[in-house]
Amino acid sequence: MTYLASPSTLFGRLINRTQYADLPWSNILAINFLRGRLNRLSANLPNLIEELSDENLQSAWKVLQPLYYDLYMLRAIQESKQIVQPGETLTREEALRLLHFP
Numbered sequence: 001m002t003y004l005a006s007p008s009t010l011f012g013r014l015i016n017r018t019q020y021a022d023l024p025w026s027n028i029l030a031i032n033f034l035r036g037r038l039n040r041l042s043a044n045l046p047n048l049i050e051e052l053s054d055e056n057l058q059s060a061w062k063v064l065q066p067l068y069y070d071l072y073m074l075r076a077i078q079e080s081k082q083i084v085q086p087g088e089t090l091t092r093e094e095a096l097r098l099l100h101f102p
Contacts, residue, residue, distance in 0.1 A: 052060065090098070 049057070
C-alpha cells in the first residue's frame with residue numbers, strides 16, 4: 001500500500017511564534033507536541049498494518065479509502081492552483097460549449 005503523504009507534509013512544518021503571533025504559547029506547544037507524536041506514530045504505522053488480519057485490513061481500508069481519495073484530490077487542486085496561470089483554464093460556459101459541440 002502506498003501512502004499519499006507523510007503526516008509532516010500534510011501538516012507542514014512546526015508552528016513557530018512568528019507565524020502565528022496571535023496564538024497563545026500553550027496552543028503552539030500543544031500543536032507542536034501533537035505533531036511530534038503523530039510523526040512518531042506514523043513511523044510505526046507499517047509495523048501496525050502488518051499485524052492486522054486481512055479482514056481487519058479490508059474493513060479499515062473501506063473507512064480510509066474515501067479520506068485517501070479526498071486528500072489526493074485536495075493535493076491535486078492545491079498543486080493546480082500553483083501551476084495554472086490566469087487565462088489557461090476554461091470558464092464553465094466555455095467548457096460546456098466544447099462538450100456539446102466538439
